[in-house]
Amino acid sequence: MAEGELPMATSTNNNRPKILILGTLSGGYRGADSVGQEHLEYPPNTYILPVMSAAIFPETFYMRAFERGFDGIIVMFSGTDCPYKGAPERTAEIINKTYELMKERKLDLNRLRLAAICTVCVRPFIEEVHKMEQLLDEIGKLPHPLPP
Amino acid sequence: MPEQSDKSNPPEKELGLAPDPSPEEEPRIGVYVCNCGGNIGDVVNCKQVAEALRNIPNVVTSHSNMFMCSDPGQKLITDDIKEKGINRVVIGACSIFLHEQTFRQAVERAGLNPYLYYHVGLREQDSWVHYNHPEDATEKAIRLMLAGVAKARKMEPLEPVRLQAEKHALVIGGGVAGLRTALDIARSGLKVTLVEKSHFLGGRVAQWERVFPTGETARTLLQRLLEQVQAEPDITIHTGAKVVKTKGYVGNFQIHIRQQPRGIKADFDAVDQAIAACPVEIPDEFNYGLKTRKAIYQPYSGCYPAGPVVDWEHCTHCEKCLEFSHNHDINLDDTPIEFDINVGAVAVATGFRPYEPFPGEMGYGKFPEVITLPQLERLLAADGPTGGKLEWNGRSVRSLAMIHCVGSRQVDDVHQPQPDGQVNNYCSRVCCTATLNAANIIHERLPETRIYDVYTDIRTYGRGHEDYYTLASKNGVTFLRYFVEDIPEVYPAEKGSYYSMLVKVKDQLTWGEEIELPVDLVVLAVGMMPNPVDDLIGLFNITPGNDRFLLEVHPKLSPVETSVVGIVLAGTAQGPMNIQESCTAAAAAASKVVVLLGRGQVEMEPYVAQIDIERCQGNGDCVRVCPQEDAIKLETFSKNGTSFQRAVVTPANCNGCGVCVSTCSHRAIDVLGWRLDDYEAMVDAITAEIPVLEGVPA
Ligand SMILES: Cc1cc2nc3c(=O)[nH]c(=O)nc-3n(C[C@H](O)[C@H](O)[C@H](O)COP(=O)(O)OP(=O)(O)OC[C@H]3O[C@@H](n4cnc5c(N)ncnc54)[C@H](O)[C@@H]3O)c2cc1C
Numbered sequence: 001m002a003e004g005e006l007p008m009a010t011s012t013n014n015n016r017p018k019i020l021i022l023g024t025l026s027g028g029y030r031g032a033d034s035v036g037q038e039h040l041e042y043p044p045n046t047y048i049l050p051v052m053s054a055a056i057f058p059e060t061f062y063m064r065a066f067e068r069g070f071d072g073i074i075v076m077f078s079g080t081d082c083p084y085k086g087a088p089e090r091t092a093e094i095i096n097k098t099y100e101l102m103k104e105r106k107l108d109l110n111r112l113r114l115a116a117i118c119t120v121c122v123r124p125f126i127e128e129v130h131k132m133e134q135l136l137d138e139i140g141k142l143p144h145p146l147p148p
Numbered sequence: 149m150p151e152q153s154d155k156s157n158p159p160e161k162e163l164g165l166a167p168d169p170s171p172e173e174e175p176r177i178g179v180y181v182c183n184c185g186g187n188i189g190d191v192v193n194c195k196q197v198a199e200a201l202r203n204i205p206n207v208v209t210s211h212s213n214m215f216m217c218s219d220p221g222q223k224l225i226t227d228d229i230k231e232k233g234i235n236r237v238v239i240g241a242c243s244i245f246l247h248e249q250t251f252r253q254a255v256e257r258a259g260l261n262p263y264l265y266y267h268v269g270l271r272e273q274d275s276w277v278h279y280n281h282p283e284d285a286t287e288k289a290i291r292l293m294l295a296g297v298a299k300a301r302k303m304e305p306l307e308p309v310r311l312q313a314e315k316h317a318l319v320i321g322g323g324v325a326g327l328r329t330a331l332d333i334a335r336s337g338l339k340v341t342l343v344e345k346s347h348f349l350g351g352r353v354a355q356w357e358r359v360f361p362t363g364e365t366a367r368t369l370l371q372r373l374l375e376q377v378q379a380e381p382d383i384t385i386h387t388g389a390k391v392v393k394t395k396g397y398v399g400n401f402q403i404h405i406r407q408q409p410r411g412i413k414a415d416f417d418a419v420d421q422a423i424a425a426c427p428v429e430i431p432d433e434f435n436y437g438l439k440t441r442k443a444i445y446q447p448y449s450g451c452y453p454a455g456p457v458v459d460w461e462h463c464t465h466c467e468k469c470l471e472f473s474h475n476h477d478i479n480l481d482d483t484p485i486e487f488d489i490n491v492g493a494v495a496v497a498t499g500f501r502p503y504e505p506f507p508g509e510m511g512y513g514k515f516p517e518v519i520t521l522p523q524l525e526r527l528l529a530a531d532g533p534t535g536g537k538l539e540w541n542g543r544s545v546r547s548l549a550m551i552h553c554v555g556s557r558q559v560d561d562v563h564q565p566q567p568d569g570q571v572n573n574y575c576s577r578v579c580c581t582a583t584l585n586a587a588n589i590i591h592e593r594l595p596e597t598r599i600y601d602v603y604t605d606i607r608t609y610g611r612g613h614e615d616y617y618t619l620a621s622k623n624g625v626t627f628l629r630y631f632v633e634d635i636p637e638v639y640p641a642e643k644g645s646y647y648s649m650l651v652k653v654k655d656q657l658t659w660g661e662e663i664e665l666p667v668d669l670v671v672l673a674v675g676m677m678p679n680p681v682d683d684l685i686g687l688f689n690i691t692p693g694n695d696r697f698l699l700e701v702h703p704k705l706s707p708v709e710t711s712v713v714g715i716v717l718a719g720t721a722q723g724p725m726n727i728q729e730s731c732t733a734a735a736a737a738a739s740k741v742v743v744l745l746g747r748g749q750v751e752m753e754p755y756v757a758q759i760d761i762e763r764c765q766g767n768g769d770c771v772r773v774c775p776q777e778d779a780i781k782l783e784t785f786s787k788n789g790t791s792f793q794r795a796v797v798t799p800a801n802c803n804g805c806g807v808c809v810s811t812c813s814h815r816a817i818d819v820l821g822w823r824l825d826d827y828e829a830m831v832d833a834i835t836a837e838i839p840v841l842e843g844v845p846a
Binding site for chain 2 (some may be wrong): 017018020026030031033035036037039040041044045046047048049050051052053054055056057058061064065066068069071080081082083084086088090138148
């Protein structure tokens, strides 16, 4: 189809749940590229940001992302294959701390997932996204503003 | 080189007023949306994306283009930088891993700092995965590009970290991979120190008989390599040596080495008598325990360095050998020496060890007739325990079974895990062809011997390897196939039977028929495991993978580099490889070292932690959690006569892991180029209620 013939994006789709994926360059971000290379489909309401190491994000970052409008977050790191010593453990620790904050705010803990995705983990990537998608279909978007 | 403070007497620095921030440059952002032929443009309405971004604050120009990576595409960017004063660039295109360098160079050519460009992946992560939803794909592209613009507003020029580099490399391990690495580095004009923990060079290859795929004897091959290494004046070799302490970073590692003495002079001329006099008998590791050796030994004649050594662990100091020692040729009071070297880079070539079956695994350790493939190699070797004759219990082997995949491709709940709880689920890659190679050698020497090859899959994957399978078939080797659920059973035949052992196989080639193979000998084709290098992992901060082999940063794009800049991997330390692959990896490792050190200066990505000294409270949390040695420390500063502590980063030791960032409750640390603020701005941009989609012209 020529460019001019393409349908325009006409709605902002602001009402669909949004999923943030933080993909490490040595894990999930490259995994997402591998999924693309195989032309496998997953829902478009997923926004993947490249990160060098997920250990930089404190728990407040995740809570803020929920407040700002993300309904689900998947951290896709390379788990025990992470090239940065100490970073996967730290990431897991922060996610656990974030769960505490989520409990306090009565958020479903499944809205935040930590997944080990390697650079060629095509199927696990798709499964993670579908799992989150399914969950959001069931429990819906987060209310905004979030309950205190 | 970054400034280093003397730890024993930390200097007190005067903390002046924060320097006047340079008058903030107003971001002038250029946005470029690539159609990638039609790879992106057939799904994403790129023109609409470009239009949607056009009126966003700070965006000065916004284009869609058929091929941004083409010369005209790049010219569009460089012209905009020069003519429209663009000082930040956001490109939506294919994968960042394909063209990041292309665009960085284009931006730099136009005089802009190359780190003032941000790349959004619109092909692999949008058009190629949402092709049935073009509208949604276009909306996603717009939001991701908005995030790119939000990041671009905050981008700052960065400079690579530049460090002085020693033109000297360390190679750890003297197997084929280490030797090849050392040779290639030295031939490029750098100095090399090679450290080998055993007293002899050559690694495992010295133990094999004839090697695939060339059919050369392993010793001939090794000899050639060793002669080249010895002839290279820039290579210094230390055997019996280990790295025990390290400090520093790429360009300038300080390495502390401990070397065991040999205990015997090289020109000692009564070697045989001294060995005969030694009363100690221990299993000979070179022959995988098939024979014993003394506490004065030499693994094989012609080894390098030549001459025997004292095995200090087992020597009882009985001094019987001294009877033959004139002129203090043998010195049982010799002690280890320790010394330091400074090197710019390190190649780890510590190799592998064969999988050791658990006691009783397929009869191993229980029945002497069950041996491993490395043991078979020693039986076939001319200087092995039987002088190259395939004999067992004093007579020629008439029938043998070779069982593949022992210690490789293991499955949870079927196989016994290693002490770390993991089974070896990887393929060891070399054993299939090595087994068929051995089968063909046996057939050549003993054509009457019956050979059963019991496999799960045969993976003769390399050039010329399949020929070994074809030849084995022609030689009459009988192939049987087992599935992992039905591991072959190995047990003794009834007393007085013609053959002493039986192997029961549920053979999938005959639809699961149970077949008993009567044999004299059972050979387990054991897989490869990494040599234990926990000490080096700790010393260099490198990482093992799940399979325990050392991990590269990325298997395809940075195949021999570790996450620690300046430390590279060569050969089977990184995973199962044959000799050819080990040498290829070694050549790659050597070229990485040469590129890194060749100019006497190293450049590293600037993605390291940076402290905001105004926000830092000096509580030291970051120092406590930092997994790298000497990457962050507290230093004492003073202001208006008051002393206080602040964190200071040594960029060369920081790998940007970001652990400190999430720990600092004052948000006083960021990783340059990957700031938390940037991510927050990107989150805001993606989730914003954007009116931009309405009323955008097509
Ligand atoms: C039974 C068998 C048969 C094989 N046959 C063939 C064949 O026919 N053809 C083929 O292409 N390949 C064959 N291979 C594979 C071949 O052996 C390997 O590819 C090769 O040995 C790899 O060389 P390397 O230098 O990586 O490791 P290694 O040969 O293991 O050498 C590593 C060296 O590092 C030293 N070292 C370890 N730790 C330290 C430390 N901490 N400090 C200092 N030094 C250290 C070790 O002492 C050793 O000398 C076979 C393998 C097996 C198991």
